[in-house]
Amino acid sequence: MRRQLDVKVEELFTPSQCRAARGLLDWPVEELAKRARLSVEDIKLNEAGRLPRSMFLHHYAIRDVFDDADVLPIPGERAGEGVRFRRRAAGGWAQ
Numbered sequence: 836m837r838r839q840l841d842v843k844v845e846e847l848f849t850p851s852q853c854r855a856a857r858g859l860l861d862w863p864v865e866e867l868a869k870r871a872r873l874s875v876e877d878i879k880l881n882e883a884g885r886l887p888r889s890m891f892l893h894h895y896a897i898r899d900v901f902d903d904a905d906v907l908p909i910p911g912e913r914a915g916e917g918v919r920f921r922r923r924a925a926g927g928w929a930q
Contacts, residue, residue: 846898846908847894847895847897848894848897848898848901848908849916850881850883850884852908852909852916852917852918853878853881853882853897853901855917855918856904856906859906859918859919864878864879867897867900870903871893871896871897872896873896873897877890877893878897881894881897901918905920905921906921907920907921
């Protein structure tokens with residue numbers, strides 16, 4: 836997994852985006868925890884909004900797992916935050 840420390844905050848997943856991304860992938864909490872190499876409790880804390888931002892490596896691990904699964908966060912600027920699959924260039928779609 837990548838550990839890029841120069842990531843913008845908007846590239847990290849909010850608690851609701853984390854839950855939505857898991858739903859999009861049809862993953863239980865345990866699957867995300869395993870892939871991110873975090874505890875189930877850490878994932879639950881994150882999804883409840885109680886994982887401190889100071890635990891930035893946890894947030895990056897979650898972001899990296901979803902990035903590897905081609906799931907992107909959608910900022911909540913206009914229509915509300917969400918998640919979507921990355922559109923693949925091979926399919927003729929732009930990112």
